[in-house]
Amino acid sequence: MTVNSPPNATRTYRPVMSPTWWWLRHPAWVQFMLRELSSVFIAAFLALYLARLGAFASGPAAYAAFQAWHRTPLSIALHVLILAFALLHSTTWFLLTPKIARVHVAGRSMSEKAVAGGALTAWAIVSALVAWWLLG
Amino acid sequence: MAHASRSEPFWWSLFAAGGVVAAFLVPIHVLLEGIVGPLGGPTPAADYDRMHAWLASPFTRVYLFVLISLPLFHWAHRFRFTLADLGLSRFGAWLAVLCYGAAIVGTALAAWLLITAP
Amino acid sequence: MPQETIQLVVTRFHPDHDPVPRFQTYTVPLHEDWVVLDALNYIKDTQDGTLSYRWSCRMGICGSCGMNVNGTPRLTCATFLREYAPGPIRVEPLANFPIIRDLVVDITDFMEKLPRVQPWLVRQDETPLTGGEYRQTPGEMERYHQFSLCINCMLCYAACPVYGLHPEFIGPAALALAHRYNLDSRDQGRAARQAEVYSEEGIWECTFVGQCSVVCPKKVDPAGAIQQEKVSAALDWLKSVVWPWGNR
Numbered sequence: 001m002t003v004n005s006p007p008n009a010t011r012t013y014r015p016v017m018s019p020t021w022w023w024l025r026h027p028a029w030v031q032f033m034l035r036e037l038s039s040v041f042i043a044a045f046l047a048l049y050l051a052r053l054g055a056f057a058s059g060p061a062a063y064a065a066f067q068a069w070h071r072t073p074l075s076i077a078l079h080v081l082i083l084a085f086a087l088l089h090s091t092t093w094f095l096l097t098p099k100i101a102r103v104h105v106a107g108r109s110m111s112e113k114a115v116a117g118g119a120l121t122a123w124a125i126v127s128a129l130v131a132w133w134l135l136g
Numbered sequence: 137m138a139h140a141s142r143s144e145p146f147w148w149s150l151f152a153a154g155g156v157v158a159a160f161l162v163p164i165h166v167l168l169e170g171i172v173g174p175l176g177g178p179t180p181a182a183d184y185d186r187m188h189a190w191l192a193s194p195f196t197r198v199y200l201f202v203l204i205s206l207p208l209f210h211w212a213h214r215f216r217f218t219l220a221d222l223g224l225s226r227f228g229a230w231l232a233v234l235c236y237g238a239a240i241v242g243t244a245l246a247a248w249l250l251i252t253a254p
Numbered sequence: 255m256p257q258e259t260i261q262l263v264v265t266r267f268h269p270d271h272d273p274v275p276r277f278q279t280y281t282v283p284l285h286e287d288w289v290v291l292d293a294l295n296y297i298k299d300t301q302d303g304t305l306s307y308r309w310s311c312r313m314g315i316c317g318s319c320g321m322n323v324n325g326t327p328r329l330t331c332a333t334f335l336r337e338y339a340p341g342p343i344r345v346e347p348l349a350n351f352p353i354i355r356d357l358v359v360d361i362t363d364f365m366e367k368l369p370r371v372q373p374w375l376v377r378q379d380e381t382p383l384t385g386g387e388y389r390q391t392p393g394e395m396e397r398y399h400q401f402s403l404c405i406n407c408m409l410c411y412a413a414c415p416v417y418g419l420h421p422e423f424i425g426p427a428a429l430a431l432a433h434r435y436n437l438d439s440r441d442q443g444r445a446a447r448q449a450e451v452y453s454e455e456g457i458w459e460c461t462f463v464g465q466c467s468v469v470c471p472k473k474v475d476p477a478g479a480i481q482q483e484k485v486s487a488a489l490d491w492l493k494s495v496v497w498p499w500g501n502r
Contacts, residue, residue: 011269012352012360017418019223026325029415032463036218042158043211045166046204050242052181053200053249056191060184067183070174079170086163093159096462099478100485109396127164134168134179138370138453145491148458148484217461221419 034085035092041085044078094119147213147236154210161203188254197250205243212239260284260335261342262293264305267353275353277344278302284339290330291319294345294357307357314471317407321357322346327409327469348412350421364408367424370450373431376443388440401434401479403472410466410476416459423459424450426466426476433479436486452487460484 023029055066069075098115173179180190190196212235219231259281267275280301282293291309298305309319312331319330324344335343351359381388410426417423432451436444450456460480467477493500 010354012354013267013269013272013275014352015275015349017415019225019419022415022419023221026465028465028468029463032415032461032465033218036214036461039158039211039214039218042162042207043215045162045170046208046211046242048170049165049200049204050245050249053246053253056184056187057249057253063184063187067174067181070170076171076174079166079174082170083163083166086158086166089155090159090163093155096464096481099464099467099475100481102482123160126160130161130164131168134164135177138450138455140448140452140487141454141458142491144454144458145452145484145488149488149492152485152488221415221461225420 035088038085038089038092041082042089045082045086090123091120094123147209147232150206150209151213152210154206154208154213157202158207158210162207165203191250191253197253201246201250204246205239208239208242208246209236212236258284260293260339262290262297263342263344264294264297264357265346265353266305266356269355279342282335284335284341286336288335290321290323290328290333290335290343290345293335293343294330305357306355315405317405320348320407320409320412322349322412327412329407329409329471332471348408350412350414350418351408361408363421364406364411364425364427367428368406368431371424371428371432371456372443372447372450373428373435375435375438375441376446377440378442390439394439397439398434398437401430401437401474404431404434404474405472407471409469409471410474413465413469415463415465416461420459422455424453424456426460426480427474429457429460429483430474430476430479433483436483448487451483452490457483457487 023033052066055062070079095116097119098110098112101115103110103115103118168177168179169181173182180186180196191200216231216235219235220228224231260283262280262282263277264280265275266272266278280293280297282288282296285292288296291312294305294307294309298307307319307321307330309331310316311318314329314332317329320327321330322328322345323330323333324338325346327348330345335341345357347353347357347359351361351363354360375388404427406427408427410430411417414423414426417425429451432447435441436447436451452458457480460477462477462481464477467473467475470476
């Protein structure tokens, strides 16, 4: 909190936000911060994938040990947490898509709901294809 | 006088591309390889031999490279701005070096691991 | 039957007497058809003539009665007391601006930023008046129409934590207006706006919190405008890499 004295002699009061905890002051900002922090959990998944490739490069024994760790409750809990944030990232990303990409069909712009719905549908289809590929 | 940034469009493009890749692909991978697989489900990553067969295809290697590298830049960009918004904005340049640097290292590591994988 | 009432907790700040703002509580009748501005006018007329605030049209078009109501920027002429019953309602000046007195804020910063993005039709080849108007199809008009509805009420600046944290940020309304002119088929000023709009104080400062679009009383969607400009800037950049000889 500081008080400024601009040159025109009218004293104004400038409220200052807490540089670290400002986002706790509005529910929408908390949601925003969770959305941004989802990237940290996605990065954790990517780091684990690099570790997986590293374990694979080290041979069958190292890979078996890596997979054994994945079966621990700690790993399952961590992956549930990562999944929750990954889902947060995907839903927020696709719901915000219509704000970024304005889709015009036959000279008319599509409604935001239609674009977001299309993006979410595409996500479901891609997920199903990947699941089919990985489990097939 | 302000001037148009030359670097931001580049990092933002990587961020956007990585965000799309992560949004489409990461949840299903986490679900199947991090939760369903370890609980007994059949995924290519479940054991060494299946992983070996899966990685035999060049498509898999390219796919995994995209899956890892672009979302790393997505993280780097978001994390850089998040740290700046949590009170570290005076270290702006260092945040950029640290975050994008980590993504570049991760990308190089992914490329090396995927090229040299048996 | 006693008249129903509601409490307003209002920011008071007198530059000569108050080191920091304080709150003062007033009790006003809770009429079904009263908005927060009606309550403030009631207070000024019958309880406390020293209360200072800005207002003019009472119909959501002049953009001067914006205040933070229970922490969210609103046009007080379009915010009904009954939404907040039983109260109390916290009425504060628009966030992120210096407070001059009570609910009146200093908008100099916005007034200085707005012209920097040249929010008007910029022409390279000005045709003489005798040439007639610059014509436009309804489809060309539709592209920018939404972004032209801004009334400069600055609710979006009050809702923007990026502006609050980094005051050099050009901010939502000014960038949305730049986008409005960039999308206008009659305009040729996109290149001239680039230096400001595509600078680090411009679109790249935005982290897409999105609250500017939520609070906008005219549904202008500044957040969308800024992201769309990011896409344009990224495509420009890509073109300049793939085709460096091209006319930028």
